[in-house]
Amino acid sequence: MALATSDIKNKAKREQILAKQRLEKGKAQRQRRKELKKEEAANPELREARLRENVPATQENAREFDEAVVAAADEEVAQEEGDDEFAQYFSGQTPKVLVTTTPNAGRKTVSFVKELVSVIPNLEYIKRGKKFELQQIIQFCRGRDYTDLIVVTEDHKEPTHLTLVHLPEGPTAHFRLTRIKGGKEILGHARATSHYPELILNRFSTRLGHTIGRMFAALFPQVPEFQGRQAVTFHNQRDYIFFRRHRYVFKNSKRVDLQEIGPRFTLKLRWLQRGLYDPANGEYEWMYKADLETSRRRVFL
Amino acid sequence: MNNDGIVWEVLNNQFCSFKVKTDLGNLCRHQYNLTGRCNRKECPLANSKYATVRELRGRIYLCMKTAERAHTPAAQWERIELPKNFAQAVEEIDKHLLYWPNWMIHTCKQRLTKITQYLIRMRKFKLKNKHTLVPIKKKLERREKSREVRAEAAARLDQSIEKELLERLRSKAYGDQPLNVNESVWKEILQGDAIEAESDVTTEDELEDEEEYEQEYDADGNRVATEFVSDDSDADDSEDDMEDMMGMPASEFSTDEDEDEDDDDDIGEGESEGDEDEGDDSDDSDARPAAKSKRPAGPTTRQKPAKRTKKHGPRVEIEYETEPASKDTMLTNW
Numbered sequence: 001m002a003l004a005t006s007d008i009k010n011k012a013k014r015e016q017i018l019a020k021q022r023l024e025k026g027k028a029q030r031q032r033r034k035e036l037k038k039e040e041a042a043n044p045e046l047r048e049a050r051l052r053e054n055v056p057a058t059q060e061n062a063r064e065f066d067e068a069v070v071a072a073a074d075e076e077v078a079q080e081e082g083d084d085e086f087a088q089y090f091s092g093q094t095p096k097v098l099v100t101t102t103p104n105a106g107r108k109t110v111s112f113v114k115e116l117v118s119v120i121p122n123l124e125y126i127k128r129g130k131k132f133e134l135q136q137i138i139q140f141c142r143g144r145d146y147t148d149l150i151v152v153t154e155d156h157k158e159p160t161h162l163t164l165v166h167l168p169e170g171p172t173a174h175f176r177l178t179r180i181k182g183g184k185e186i187l188g189h190a191r192a193t194s195h196y197p198e199l200i201l202n203r204f205s206t207r208l209g210h211t212i213g214r215m216f217a218a219l220f221p222q223v224p225e226f227q228g229r230q231a232v233t234f235h236n237q238r239d240y241i242f243f244r245r246h247r248y249v250f251k252n253s254k255r256v257d258l259q260e261i262g263p264r265f266t267l268k269l270r271w272l273q274r275g276l277y278d279p280a281n282g283e284y285e286w287m288y289k290a291d292l293e294t295s296r297r298r299v300f301l
Numbered sequence: 302m303n304n305d306g307i308v309w310e311v312l313n314n315q316f317c318s319f320k321v322k323t324d325l326g327n328l329c330r331h332q333y334n335l336t337g338r339c340n341r342k343e344c345p346l347a348n349s350k351y352a353t354v355r356e357l358r359g360r361i362y363l364c365m366k367t368a369e370r371a372h373t374p375a376a377q378w379e380r381i382e383l384p385k386n387f388a389q390a391v392e393e394i395d396k397h398l399l400y401w402p403n404w405m406i407h408t409c410k411q412r413l414t415k416i417t418q419y420l421i422r423m424r425k426f427k428l429k430n431k432h433t434l435v436p437i438k439k440k441l442e443r444r445e446k447s448r449e450v451r452a453e454a455a456a457r458l459d460q461s462i463e464k465e466l467l468e469r470l471r472s473k474a475y476g477d478q479p480l481n482v483n484e485s486v487w488k489e490i491l492q493g494d495a496i497e498a499e500s501d502v503t504t505e506d507e508l509e510d511e512e513e514y515e516q517e518y519d520a521d522g523n524r525v526a527t528e529f530v531s532d533d534s535d536a537d538d539s540e541d542d543m544e545d546m547m548g549m550p551a552s553e554f555s556t557d558e559d560e561d562e563d564d565d566d567d568i569g570e571g572e573s574e575g576d577e578d579e580g581d582d583s584d585d586s587d588a589r590p591a592a593k594s595k596r597p598a599g600p601t602t603r604q605k606p607a608k609r610t611k612k613h614g615p616r617v618e619i620e621y622e623t624e625p626a627s628k629d630t631m632l633t634n635w
Contacts, residue, residue: 058455133430178449200465202456227480231466237456240449244458248466250482253489256463256470266449279430290441 059238064297068206081210085169089147089218097123097219098141099150103130106157113152115182115263119232119245120219121196123150138276142168148219152177162267163277166215170275171285173215175241175267183262190247190259195228196221197245202235208286209236209301212269230261236301241267269301303371309347317346333364333378335408342404352398352405354383354412361416363394363409387417 005021008014040047055061070077081087089095099116101109105128117123132140134151141149146167153161162177183189199220204213216234233244243265246258271287286300312320319331320339327339334345335353345351349368354361363381370377381397383390390413398406471490475481482490 060455133428135430176445178446200462202461202465226475229481231462233458233462235456235458235461238448238452240452242453242456242458244462246462248463248481250466250470250486252486253471253493254467256466258459258462266453268445268449290438293444 059296062297063299064295066206066298068208068300070205070207070210077207077210081214084211084214085166085171086214086218089222090214092222093147094221095122095147095219096145097148097150098146099123099125099152100128100137101152101159102154103128105152106154108157109152109154109159111182112159112180112263112265116150116152118183118192119197119263121194121221123219134277138165138167161270164215164219165277166218167276170273171211171215172273172275172277172282173212174270174273176270178266178268180265181263186260186262186264188259190261192245192261193228193230195225195230196223197228197230197232198224198226200231200233200235202233204234204236204301206299206301208269208272211272211285212236212241212301238296239268239299239301241269241301243267303349303368305347305349309341309344312344312347313341319346333366335405335412350401352401352409354394354409354416356416356420359420361390361413361420363397365397383413387413390417 005014005018008017036050040050097120099113101113105113113125117125138149148167149165151163151165152159153163155161159177159180162175163172164175165172183192197220199217201213201217204210213234213236220232229247229249231246231248233242233246235242235244243263245261245263247261248259249257251257269286269288272285273282274285275282292298292300311317317339319329319334321328321330328337329339329344331345332355333351333353334343335351336343341347345353345366349366349371351366353364355364356362361383363383365379365381366377367379370379381393383393391410394406394409394413398409469475470479470482479487
């Protein structure tokens with residue numbers, strides 16, 4: 001039993017003893033782990049049993065029951081998804097995407113948009129003038145057979161939001177955009193090639209999450225060019241959607257190495273609107289409110 | 302009865318509730334006043350013959366008052382709706398105010414112009430999106446920022462991406478002759494499958510598959526364009542693979558909640574042995590019996606149409622062979 005250092009009145013002595021105790025504690029822990037490792041190396045079953053029992057409690061483990069979570073083989077959902085707005089894309093339509101900004105976009109916003117252009121094939125950037133409202137631009141895009149429209153919104157000359165409009169019939173999603181890091185800012189980054197990347201959508205579990213995931217998927221050409229070894233990831237964790245792009249190489253059958261190409265950024269859904277963008281009369285399918293976040297065990301995507 | 306002179310006397314010298322006295326002169330607040338000034342000539346109350354142009358709910362009316370209707374205050378004003386076309390509206394004014402004083406005709410037209418212009422402007426503003434100022438909630442921003450950092454740590458992005466990629470490779474989502482894998486690695490994977498298949502009870506079908514596999518890599522690892530015809534049991538699996546390759550099927554959304562997460566803000570996590578397990582994710586991925594047992598041994602074709610034809614008769618369809626063959630030529634030596 002360790003001495004209760006709080007009873008020692010001399011500060012120097014107290015600190016000395018505490019430091020000693022800490023050292024011993026660490027030593028004991030290391031020793032214990034060493035022995036455990038040896039034991040388990042001899043008997044792998046022990047290790048399996050330990051891993052089975054010793055599951056750390058996480059927010060993900062403790063997630064509240066949500067009836068919106070889609071089971072792996074949910075025929076009803078699969079059927080619904082079979083004839084949603086993205087069904088056409090999944091049956092082989094090539095996407096054609098336009099990206100623009102708010103009027104008078106700043107340098108940072110434009111450079112972010114250019115990063116996007118390098119990521120998504122068939123993406124065209126058109127500079128935004130002051131003449132047309134977004135609703136008008138959407139109509140122009142519909143007339144020119146675009147399948148998606150991305151609008152990057154800025155505030156204080158920095159990109160802050162991203163609106164994604166699926167054409168011709170919607171839906172429209174609005175995301176908060178944070179922690180943008182351009183490809184060149186990433187240490188040891190790789191260079192992108194023009195191959196179509198393959199797509200990884202991780203942990204989009206609910207019905208809403210599936211819609212958002214399908215929306216992202218519909219931005220990319222459907223058949224990836226695997227020889228490019230580029231993977232674009234949208235990883236959803238606790239409603240934060242992390243975007244990454246990597247080049248990978250399979251070192252052996254158990255190991256794959258990644259090199260980040262960039263850019264990286266985080267999205268957070270603010271609202272999802274059924275149909276095309278309509279701030280005044282649009283029907284909101286889902287909308288973020290601060291009091292939705294009262295429980296950390298509840299997630300929506 | 303109604304004497305304009307007497308009315309003006311009263312309004313001017315005694316009291317008028319519409320009158321506004323300013324430094325620049327007296328103004329009138331009466332709705333039917335043509336110009337807004339307060340004087341004998343332009344007063345709508347002290348003139349029994351008077352005309353003005355008014356806008357009501359987006360429509361423009363010409364309002365006229367004559368001495369003949371002075372005894373019925375309820376029907377005193379005659380209201381004529383003017384056409385939306387400006388030129389036609391001007392003509393209408395000319396027509397109705399034919400023998401009226403010239404200054405009144407002229408001022409009515411001026412007022413018509415002004416109203417038309419502001420209606421146009423109003424319409425423009427309506428069509429434009431309203432820009433609303435949204436307050437930045439500092440507390441919310443701060444909370445989201447810190448939660449984002451923690452979520453990123455919990456996501457263990459690199460590991461989860463690696464896991465996903467390996468799983469795709471193992472489940473043959475990249476096809477039987479993948480372009481993104483080194484040949485030696487691919488052989489290793491195929492061999493691993495074969496070993497596992499051997500350890501199981503080998504059926505005749507699997508043996509056939511193995512033979513096919515040997516056929517494929519006959520001379521110093523060069524790939525030979527061969528056609529594999531699978532059995533019915535594999536047909537279902539190949540559909541899944543097709544989906545994988547085509548993009549993002551519903552099955553690709555990983556929904557497993559019970560992943561071994563190990564992050565900073567674990568709820569109630571005491572000091573556990575979690576630290577040691579961090580590197581084990583890649584090892585865990587090969588312990589997936591479901592994925593493995595799906596494909597017992599050797600490669601099978603991804604060509605669904607070819608398989609379908611097998612059921613009906615001898616193998617046909619050389620058409621489908623052309624595409625993978627062309628991909629082979631693109632394969633470079635790693």
